[in-house]
Amino acid sequence: MRNQSFSRKLSALAISASILCASPALADMVKMKAMLDGAQQNPPVTTKGEGTAALVFDTATKKLSWAIKYSGLSGPATAGHIHGPAAKGENAGVVIPFKGAPKS
Template sequence: MRTGLLLTTLALGLSVTALPASAETLHLFGPFKGEHGATAPIKGSASAMLDTTKNTLTYRFEDNGLSGPVTAAHLHGPAPDGQDAGVLAPSNGPYTTRMTGTLQLTPDQVKEVQAGQTYINLHTEKYPDGEARAQLTTDLTGHKHHME
């Protein structure tokens, strides 16, 4: 009985590794930082799961410390941290301090997300070009304090 269970487990493990290399799910993270002259200390972060099979980005973010309510939220790119880029996909409201949703992306946009060239941008009335930005990356360095 044990041998049969072990063989079944091994067979299942092999079938999972036999999936095409292009099919994957990436977990992405990014702490919010002020931008465009915003000086208030902004707390909060964005996390996302990129499904390269469905070309979807499922996101969750929380913000705190903005000058006012979020008036718009977008996925921007392609751009490295510190550089601005155009809107790739809007996040539909209603806008609250905690939001979740799923964005449909093109294959090229998926590649930009995988390369760490996209960011979530939160816009407010005081900062219509964006008050807070979270660059999406697989690097957990900026999130160790959340993990402890």
């Protein structure tokens, strides 16, 4: 009876340890995409500039990564940033300013 109780405790400890070690593997990778064009502006504008943004947020490390592609600008890109959330038809403030001029 004593050995069986010890075995159960040891099994429970092993399961708990494996769950703790596996926690980083359970992290979610939240993927987001955005279209970059004049229709996304508020108010909308007519422009030949367009692009796409692909973002990935790692919930375990709290790291946000992004890849942005753009074309059709009337001149070189001089700045870039990511706005925060807002209701439809509303403007949101900048939450992530990019350092330096964007590179193509």
